[in-house]
Amino acid sequence: MALHAHMPVDFAMNEDNQTMEEPSNEGIPGRYPSEGLSEIEDNDTFTPLPYMSNYISVTAPLFMNDFKSKIRTENEYLLKKYYSSKKSISHAMYRHGSVASDSEASNALAERSKSYVWMNKFLDDSRYMVDLFESGTTLEVQPNSEEEEEIEKRQSLRTHAAASYFKHLQRLMAIDLREPDVLKKHNLWIPRIKKNWRNEPSDRSDESTLYDDKVCPLFIDGNEYMTKDYDLYKGSISIPSIFSEYKLPAFVHHCAVELNGTVYILGGLMACHKHDDEAPSLKDFNVDGIKNLPPPLLSSVVNNPSMINNGRLYLMSAYSNSLRRPEVSGQIPPPLLCMKGSKLTERHIFFYGGFEIRTETNVDEHGVFYLRKRAYMNNTGYILDTMTFNFTRVELTAIPYKLVSYPTLAARFGHVQLSIPNNGYNSYNNNGNGNGNGYFSHQRHHESDENGNGSPGSGFESTSSELNSSAVSVGSPHTRLNNGLHNSGVHSILIFGGYKQVGDDDYEAMNDLWKIDVPVLVKGKRGYYKFGSTANATILSRSNPDAPWPSPRAFSADCITNVRDNTTKPDLLERLQENFFIDKNTFPIPDKSRALLKSLPHARPDHDRSKIRTRSKDSGTSSSSSTNGSSNASTNPFWKQRLSSPHSGSSTTLPPRFKPHPNPEHKVLILHGGSNKTDVCHDMWWLDIECETWSQIATHGKHKASKMIPIEIGLVGHSMVCIGGMAVFVGGLLQEDVDHLYFGVDYKDMKLPPQIAIGSDLINIFDLASQCLLGHTVIGDETNAHLTDDLAARLGIILSFGFTLIQFNGDILLFGGVVSKRLKSSGINLRGAILKCVLPSMKLTT
Template identity: 45%
Template sequence: MDILHFPQKPRRNLDEEIEKSHEWPEKYHEDKSQMYERLGSRSEATDFSPLKYATNYVSVISSPIGKHMKAKIRSNNEDWLKKYYMSKKLTSHATLRQGSVTSSSDLSATHSDRSKSNTLLDKFLDCIQDLPDPVDEQLPSYVLDEDFSEEENDKRAIRESLSTSSYFDHYGKLRTVDLKNRDILKRHTLWMPIMKAEFRKLVTNIKDPTKVITDDKICPLFIEGTNYILREYDAYGGSTMISSVFSEHKLPAFCYHCAVEVNDQVYILGGLVACHKYDDEGPNLKDFVVDGVENLPPPLLPKIINNPSMINNARLYVLSLTSSHVSRPEVSGSVPPPLLCLRGSKLTERHIFFYGGLEIKTECACDEKGIYHLRKRAFVNNTGYILDTMTFKFSKIELMAQPYKFVSFPTLSARFGHMQMSIAPNHLPCNHEKGNEYHDSACIGMPSEEGTSSWNPSAVSLSSLSRSCIANHGSGVYTILIFGGYRQTGDDNYEAMNDFWRIEVPVIVRGKRGYCKFGDSASATIISRTNGTDLWPSRRAFFGYSLAETTVLGKSTLHDGLLGQLAKNFCIESPTEKHKTKPIFPNIPHARKETSHSRHHATGKEMRSDSNSSLRQRMGSPVHSYGSLQGRKQTSEGGVVVIHGGSDNTKVFGDMWWFDLESETWSSITTYGRDEVEGLVPIEICLVGQSMVTVGPISVSLGGFTQEEVDQLFLNKSIPDTADTSRKIGTDILNIFDLKTQCLQGHTVTMEGEGEDRHPVLADENGDQTNAVTSFGCQVLHTNGTIALVGGLISPRSKVNDCYLRGSVLQCVLPSISLAS
């Protein structure tokens, strides 16, 4: 009997596809020497080296790897890195629109190119040796007679520690279950955190840095890191931990990325990731010459952006903070290009709105000597993207600026490093109209452009107020606020801005389970000054921002206001009858005897007031007078936007501003430090690149660069050896302010110097080393009372030029009450 042979599809050869796709155009064949000179004229190959990890994750299941295997992995990473850059096509950026990647994404971001980029990215982050083998058991390390590196010995110590015994019991039970798909076991792979020895003394309570951090632990889910926050806060109400995660894929070390929390799920997009999983797997970069992006504003370090070992993250990662599980779903639709400093915010309970960011485009050319010449250029994104978190489908949306005042055709500049914040519908005033100009004639209690009140009692009724509130706040779609950031004015030139915009995304179709189909364009309405004398923040970018409650302004909430009005106008008295018998059958109608004493007693004046109110409602006249409307503004469910710091290029700011969402006005806020002699002393904490969250009335600012560090990193200024950085205000990794008192928490200050040189410094000794390191390029999220730090870079304050990757997730729990004495 003849055997039928079916034709098989040939296997895909990635090497041949890369070589074929990298055929040079004829114009580049004319004079390659000029092209090499153009591509590699700024940076030498010795300027870069792979970044090292401060914290990282290690698989508990994986087998130890000897030094000879590590050398092979390093060589493979170098080969894949060269193939990655060889896949970058040469393009003429002169044909692209200035300051936008909209046209460039249409030319180059095809499905095949994105698939090829993801395939190469998977090669760098391949975790086959770290995943469990469903058939064979892993050999213990003492059976293997090999020489291991110091990092591998630390990983071996974690795998063989007592803390992993509970996980192996859990994993052993999983293997007894008859699973149809054995790949399910990979999802239960436990990744435990590991910390570099030089950082253990700085950010943990371990005094001996040579000691294995898991020796004294019996639970594998986290390790402590108590020195991250102030000791008094950690002692009274919180803790700090570096948590473990369960995942089929190792969580990469992100920097300059975007992370948004929706329903306890953190969606991580964009940014840069390292092409090596561990320090001893870093590739050799001697064959790379880089013509990188210049004049980057802080905190964007050129040594990070232009480093060949830092590649664009084209994947979407989802981190569950409740279950500590990491997944990497497949995305579809109009997927955005890999963007740095992208901003994202919640649009609905199911959708996320992304806007802004930088796209780093790379051209590569390899000469006859095997030297890879890289040319990196930055393009600012001006397109919005909406992610459906249920289907993982992206959709593109254009932002259309609405005309205002004397400007008929305004422009919403493409930007990065800006503030982007979601405002819930109940935080907006009822007079907020979608799509209208900022100063509308129907605003209640708001000054008009001429400075007079625009409220007209005869033109406003209760029914119109109700319809306005329902139309604006019943959709469930969040309003997006955008402020500041940098725009691109030319090649490697960036200008800070201070414009304020309100973004409204229209909903066309609604469905079940929160499904929404949005329009192709969204309206962008500028928020401008009422007159030229109003206070307004200066131009800035990369500042800290958060949303606080109106209680910091001295206003009561709507709930407190209603309770106060009830206590003022009503009196509830208990029955005074004695020896009252209870009915045997209370459900029988005639057995329930209601008396007038069980109801509230209202005075004649209050009854007349209720009668007049009912009459006014029937006549359609306003319920409240002008004064009472002003009183209602003091009991609003609005909020306060708090911004702090930032910079205009290398000039770092330390001022704090509040924006009242109800009155839509800015206020300059003075911050104070507590001096035991002079009382409250005005201080400024100048930081750029920090992140900020608000826990009740407590504002937490994390990381950032000071003015001295910016001068050292971006202006090549040297810091005097006599400078005492431990007493400088604002060098803690967590700077905590009480917004009600505007006072710095955890430290006392004292004045130092004479005359104009007189300035405040820390008065207390900083023995807990909370100012030993700084963090930047990370994302800080506040959910369910926990502050989570995802990704980013760490630098010691004493050696700020030394940058390390944070490859693990740090979680802090802070009290929401003031601990000021």
């Protein structure tokens, strides 16, 4: 059977034939010159969001304009059917939070099942793909005279891009398969980037060749995102192809979790159109959307009728770049936005938080759809078994403590959520003794209660309603005790901050810290666990009212790193050289005679004689080099803090010979940025997970005068990963972006020359040892610090948010989200293709 290798594929986005109009945007200022107000407002008129990057199947035909118009009309029909399935919201369901009763739950499930029928029709890719596996399939395209030259050029480009793939497919088809549909999973989807998003950086040459015009190779380089000054070596950023039976949707505000090399994508919004020229017309839709959305949630995205709920689970293999969409069972969660997921075991994922958008539809006699969208908070946890794809619902119960008999864990979104292993080890408490209770020390908080620190009288009022207020200053009870021995292999979940809903259309930021423990009922083989239907939530708060604590915030960036590995190894070598020397008198004397039979007992070597003795320069005491000696305090602030007693008020460290052995896995949570509504946070906090103490960390920049000055980098909606000794920030909105998008502020009166705001890059890198921004030189003073980069060379700067970031095997995978250029009119665009970054683990920028 012959393959359709002759079939041309439309690799370029045909912008000339687009029928929809992109929203006008005169540029988003980040201390940049800008004219015109923001195009993001709470309007009832919307336009479909265009794609910046997208995927196209190599088996897809080259659609003509009449066929594209037909698909456009069909998508508009499906969109109206989708919203027609949305019923009126009952008065009882106006209650926010979990569903109030079983009858309301059944009504919600029935509504979702009807809408899923039309959602699956949007996801149907059969109309885009040619069946390569049926011998009678042929494809004939009759282009007009104006299109023949362009099609011939694209066909030659396609031959170079997909020739190796068709050779691979021929080998697969040589095998006699019982189920030919299996071959559909090997369908290749090739990325492409819109033309006006390419060739923007100034370091690109103007000369054009056939290969340079090729907009869709198997891997697209990353010059569209970072110039050569920040692309540390060529090929560090790419847009890979994927293998799948389905096209990867354009997700926004979704959840993605990596577990054992597989990325699980759930929830969020997705575009109902797969390509720009197939976007439906929205002139018949009138929207009463969700009000007072905090950054980075935009009305033009969340309330857009063309963005529908994602009710399916997608699996992306990080090894093979293959995508699949399994069938799920059990207590399936509703499609939730801004939900967070964390690893619970090697086989299970814990999802929590987020909100569901429910729509009430009314149609008048003229066929105009009036949509009323409202947000419903989720306060229920869901556990996914990644082997059986079965969901289990878990209710969270807050543990009572002093003077609060019925505490509540507020439903939230935009929060920080991470998992901590429950395996016990000898951790160090304030008295220098090991307690073996894992990361959370029971003895420390018991002593603090006896000493009066963190008691309910220290700044806490005995009302249960105060528990979820913006500032929490209550001491934690004895229920912090870790049940790691019983739940071996099961992680605890930490949750911090986020937004809770107050009233119908307002949201309040929080700064409370909770620990969630899911009980295990049965443990079986192959990682099987049966969890209880109720999980315990314990509040972890300040040990005393004066302890530092982050302000209320949401949509901040976070990651966990082992700071001791990054800071103490060089210090250990220096201290060994300063404080110890080799005692040559203890060197073993070699034997002049050798035993003929080494198996005899008297011929065996004496291991004690082979040890090299070392002598301390100060005390004169000797020790064996084969033993593990203790180390002094490192330069890390948390290591210094652990060697002092916070309750005694003294900062004197312990004597060297009595210092405890350092824990080889000293985990620290790094928290940066976020916002309290439209006020963007500029600070960085480190949480010592062992001691449960917060410390604010100052950030610095390299000044042109060969010194370091304090700087502030405020971002919200960004993500962070730690690679080696670096913290990598990706995406986010600056305060200037928030002012422009939410208030329409321009900068006509900005001082000249134009300044580049710190944090304007898509990728910002910090050195964790010095907390210094890498790759930039800062000018100005502490009150007005900005970058020295040439403005003409930074026209490709973009902002991005609404995506998820996955770190795997040294790579950074970026899924979904929206992008926009800060200096040029591009509006809000969807990222439909995966962005892959390979960043070095060493500081090449220094």
